[in-house]
Ligand SMILES: NC(=O)C1=CN([C@@H]2O[C@H](COP(=O)(O)OP(=O)(O)OC[C@H]3O[C@@H](n4cnc5c(N)ncnc54)[C@H](OP(=O)(O)O)[C@@H]3O)[C@@H](O)[C@H]2O)[C@@H](O)CC1
């Protein structure tokens with residue numbers, strides 16, 4: 001399956017480009033409507049089905065789907081938002097080809113057990129109102145009976161948000177060519193239910209001409225740095241994690257352990273003198289190094305292959321100086337800056353490099369990049385703008401984590417579970433990113449891999465998850481990803 005995510009504007013360009021390349025939009029609509037009917041027939045037994053059709057081409061897809069369901073003997077009818085004789089273009093033709101029952105959309109129609117929402121798709125231009133809003137509210141709690149065409153009506157395809165909080169929710173959404181931002185960003189992703197991406201015959205070169213640089217996170221986008229048979233721990237990279245002071249050390253140890261599980265050959269916790277005993281007492285495979293002053297932080301930045309600063313680090317003026325010493329070291333390792341490091345630097349005025357990674361959650365992002373947050377229409381645009389501005393990789397955490405590189409590439413992650421919203425979960429992520437960078441991955445890819453693994457851990461662990469578990473389940477997830485030849489070698 002294509003992992004590209006296209007904007008509504010890019011989808012329109014693909015429609016136009018297809019027509020220019022000899023695939024008429026009416027053919028695309030026919031393929032789209034048939035794909036919807038196919039997806040329904042594959043999942044549901046025949047049952048009374050209402051297809052709610054809107055005034056544009058989304059409605060047109062609905063008329064086509066209704067026709068195919070009728071041909072397959074389904075008890076199906078259309079409920080149209082606007083009189084059939086006011087339809088235009090492809091939608092008019094599609095409606096004319098439907099021979100079944102048709103009603104005006106209202107609450108008085110026959111009772112349906114399945115509803116196909118073909119009211120609005122990419123052309124939604126204002127909030128739902130009138131009968132469309134009534135229908136959305138009526139089916140709001142019955143998403144299990146709704147199949148949405150392209151996107152649940154009311155949801156903006158580029159943002160995943162309902163324009164006035166009113167929208168449909170669906171058990172199945174069938175979209176075309178590629179996912180749109182609304183299929184991966186919350187709340188849209190959750191309102192879509194299962195998502196099917198149907199090929200509707202848009203020529204490959206027309207799609208490729210869009211030069212898409214936005215992807216849904218997936219192992220097909222990257223490859224993990226597996227150790228060679230003769231690997232030495234020094235080649236697998238040295239991660240250093242800066243610890244907070246006395247009684248503020250757990251976060252750094254969580255990060256450090258994730259770095260070790262993530263494959264770093266060596267991991268060191270850099271500890272202020274007052275926390276040295278506390279750290280040493282709780283670490284075994286991970287080393288501890290005392291750091292008294294700015295020179296020690298600069299030195300750590302020089303010798304590490306990746307340096308994590310932030311988890312419970314501290315936010316005093318002295319901490320600010322230590323952080324600046326690490327940032328200013330030359331040459332220095334890539335930095336993974338999280339939590340307190342972001343607080344110390346906010347609003348961000350520093351220029352970083354494409355090897356550095358900032359990992360804010362929304363609250364941290366707003367403080368770090370206030371102007372960018374308020375002027376961006378969605379999380380993808382915001383993260384891309386922040387990465388371009390700070391000239392480094394920016395990873396905006398949440399249920400729909402976005403990772404952006406300064407060159408414009410962006411990835412939206414869709415693995416995960418709400419049980420990851422727990423203390424220390426972000427610290428684990430920071431350590432994992434550093435582990436992958438230390439093994440030679442490009443920072444943008446390392447961040448994407450780490451978020452994917454972190455999300456998979458969340459899915460596998462589910463209820464009861466604590467941050468420590470995320471680290472401990474990594475071997476099982478990594479084993480599943482290991483290439484066959486490595487598995488064969490391991491099994492003798
Ligand atoms: N193009 C193609 O070849 C292909 C397209 N495909 C399909 O087409 C869909 C996009 O079609 P579309 O552009 O016609 O937009 P669509 O979502 O049907 O609605 C536009 C109409 O709704 C109106 N309107 C908007 N908001 C409203 C509101 N709140 N309340 C009331 N009215 C509202 C709006 O009015 P206007 O803003 O112009 O005043 C306009 O009349 C896409 O999602 C996919 O399903 C596939 O078949 C593949 C080939």
Ligand SMILES: Nc1ncnc2c1ncn2[C@@H]1O[C@H](COP(=O)(O)OP(=O)(O)O)[C@@H](O)[C@H]1O
Pocket residue numbers: 339361397398399400401415416417418419420421422423424425426427428429454458
């Ligand atoms: N509802 C959710 N669904 C999936 N992942 C989530 C959700 N909420 C938070 N996460 C993930 O959990 C982690 C929390 O990180 P963070 O906010 O820094 O927490 P902490 O400061 O406790 O470490 C992030 O990786 C984030 O993407």
Ligand SMILES: [K+]
Pocket residue numbers: 058117118119120121148149150151152153
């Ligand atoms: K729809």
